[in-house]
Amino acid sequence: xxxxxxxxxxxxVEINCHxxxxxxxxILQIVLQNGARLAEPGEFTRRAFINGRIDLTQAEAVLxxxxxxxxxxxxxxxxxxxxxxSKKINEINNSLTEVLASIEANLDFPEEVGELTxxxxxxxxxxxxxxxxxxxxxxxxxxxxxxxxxxxxxxxNVGKSSxxxxxxxxxxxxxxxxxxxxxxxxxESLQLGGFSCRLIxxxxxxxxxxxxxxxxxxxxxxxxxxxxxxxxxxxxxTGIINEDKLIFEEIKEKPFILVGNKEDIADKNNESQFLNFxxxxxxxxxxxxxxxxxxxxxxxxxxxxxxxxxxxxTDEPLLTRARYKVALExxxxxxxxxxxxxxxNMPSDLLAIDLWxxxxxxxxxxxxxxxxxxxxxxFSEFCLxx
Numbered sequence: 209x210x211x212x213x214x215x216x217x218x219x220x221v222e223i224n225c226h227x228x229x230x231x232x233x234x235i236l237q238i239v240l241q242n243g244a245r246l247a248e249p250g251e252f253t254r255r256a257f258i259n260g261r262i263d264l265t266q267a268e269a270v271l272x273x274x275x276x277x278x279x280x281x282x283x284x285x286x287x288x289x290x291x292x293x294s295k296k297i298n299e300i301n302n303s304l305t306e307v308l309a310s311i312e313a314n315l316d317f318p319e320e321v322g323e324l325t326x327x328x329x330x331x332x333x334x335x336x337x338x339x340x341x342x343x344x345x346x347x348x349x350x351x352x353x354x355x356x357x358x359x360x361x362x363x364x365n366v367g368k369s370s371x372x373x374x375x376x377x378x379x380x381x382x383x384x385x386x387x388x389x390x391x392x393x394x395x396e397s398l399q400l401g402g403f404s405c406r407l408i409x410x411x412x413x414x415x416x417x418x419x420x421x422x423x424x425x426x427x428x429x430x431x432x433x434x435x436x437x438x439x440x441x442x443x444x445x446t447g448i449i450n451e452d453k454l455i456f457e458e459i460k461e462k463p464f465i466l467v468g469n470k471e472d473i474a475d476k477n478n479e480s481q482f483l484n485f486x487x488x489x490x491x492x493x494x495x496x497x498x499x500x501x502x503x504x505x506x507x508x509x510x511x512x513x514x515x516x517x518x519x520x521x522t523d524e525p526l527l528t529r530a531r532y533k534v535a536l537e538x539x540x541x542x543x544x545x546x547x548x549x550x551x552x553n554m555p556s557d558l559l560a561i562d563l564w565x566x567x568x569x570x571x572x573x574x575x576x577x578x579x580x581x582x583x584x585x586x587f588s589e590f591c592l593x594x
Contacts, residue, residue, distance in 0.1 A: 216252055217259035250590025254583065257575060263294050264575030264586070268529065271590055272353060277397060278404035284352045284526055293525040293532075294574050300338050301570040303331045308567060311560045329550065332563075336543045339536050342525060346533045349526035351436065355397065355404035356513050359431040361459060362441035363451040367469040370496035371441060372396065372409040375505075400506050408435065429458075437513050438464040439505075444474035444493070447481050456486065464489070465508050471495040531582075532573050539569040 209220040223239070225231055240246070248254075250271075257267045265288055272285035287293075307328050360368045376396055394409040410428035432438060438459045442452055468474070468482040472495040483491055492508050494501030527533050546562040571577030 215261065216255040217261050218255065247592055248587075249592055250587030250594055253590060253594055254587045257583075262289075263291070264578065264583075265294050265297070265532070265573060266291060267575075268586060270594065272528065274591075274594065277355060278352075278399050280403050281352045281355070284349065284528060287524075287526075288528065293527075296338070296342065296525040297570055297573050300335045301567055301574075301576075303335050304563060304567050304570070307331050308560065308563045311556050311563065314556050315560070329547075332543060332546065336540060336547075339540050339543070342527055343533065343536055343540070345525070346527040349528040350530075351403070351513065352526065353528040355406050356400075356509070357406045357408070357434060357436045358439060358509065359408045359410055359428075359435035359437075360439045360441060361410050361428060361432060361455065363443075363449075363455060366441045366443040367496050368441050369394075369409050371439070371467065371469060371494070372407055374496040374499055374502055375407060400509055403510070405509070432459055432462065435462065437509060438462050439467050439509075440464055441467045441469050442482055442485075443470055444468045444478045444482060445470045447475065447478035448485055460486075463512055465505070465512055466491045467505065468493040469496055471500060472498050535569045535573050539566040542566040542569070 209222065211217055211219050214220045223235060225235055250267075253262075253267050253270050256262050257264060262270075269285050269288035273282065273289065276282040276285050310328055360371055362368050372394065376398055396407050396409075398405055398407060408431045410431050440452075440455060440459055442448055466482070466486060466489055468479065468491065471479075471493050474493075479493065482493070485491075490508055490512060492501055492505045494505055496502075527536070542562040542565040546559055546566070549558055549562065568577050572579075572582070575583075
């Protein structure tokens with residue numbers, strides 16, 4: 209494959225052969241003996257970036273495509289590989305660079321160029337608005353890339369493990385009527401409505417003197433703190449008791465859904481008590497044992513986590529990585545400082561400092577300003593041959 213039409217913009221030779229492990233090993237041995245070397249992790253994509261075929265967000269999109277666990281996450285990664293985020297970042301950066309050029313021209317030729325005009329500062333305000341719009345996409349982008357983290361909590365023996373098994377359609381967790389069976393967190397992935405979810409079955413929350421169970425309870429509390437959504441399971445055969453109320457106090461500040469389980473053996477009074485508990489909180493009645501109500505629960509999860517935006521526009525620019533968010537926040541801070549300095553009639557050379565910083569932070573996202581340590585970190589996550 210002749211340059212510049214190859215992936216890396218370099219001449220490339222590709223050997224096609226039968227896929228047997230021994231044949232591949234022999235061919236690789238011969239190639240290495242004749243002067244080739246094994247590629248480093250992500251080396252081909254890194255060369256494509258260095259040679260200008262793709263920018264840094266597109267390079268990271270290659271990794272996201274490989275690792276995507278849901279159809280929505282895959283669409284988002286493909287959109288990023290196509291350059292939708294890069295295009296938006298470059299539009300903002302080009303606008304700010306034009307203003308920066310005017311400031312520097314004013315410093316060099318003050319009599320000919322003159323001070324910045326209101327029209328030029330409109331570009332700064334517009335850029336700031338566009339950055340804020342992108343920052344608002346962070347939560348959606350993170351959920352699409354990383355998946356929704358859902359912790360299943362409740363007192364012992366309410367059916368948390370049964371719910372996990374029912375959602376997964378397999379016997380993943382041990383189910384027993386002996387309280388405290390689950391001593392550790394169990395984590396599994398599944399798709400709900402095209403979105404990747406990480407379900408965490410936790411140990412029952414209660415006071416315990418069992419040292420092993422205490423460790424499980426501590427891990428449950430950690431899972432609650434880190435989760436995007438809590439499914440608090442209540443036993444409808446016994447009704448809501450004081451232990452349930454104490455657990456609710458621990459989770460009520462997080463996004464949660466109350467799940468009334470064991471509908472198949474529930475007392476009608478207990479169901480009524482459950483539906484009247486916690487005001488207008490989202491409540492779903494299910495039978496994990498019989499598989500009833502799981503579709504309603506799935507819809508409630510999507511509604512709760514995605515705020516009704518089940519069909520997030522994956523073709524729009526989204527922030528999918530924390531480093532994008534941090535860089536945009538830093539750029540925004542410098543634009544705010546620049547605006548304050550302009551309103552205070554500060555000299556142009558001070559305005560240029562903040563504008564340069566904002567432009568550089570935006571450049572870090574696409575890689576037009578790239579630190580070697582950042583590149584090493586990003587491409588070390590790739591596997592060989594990518």
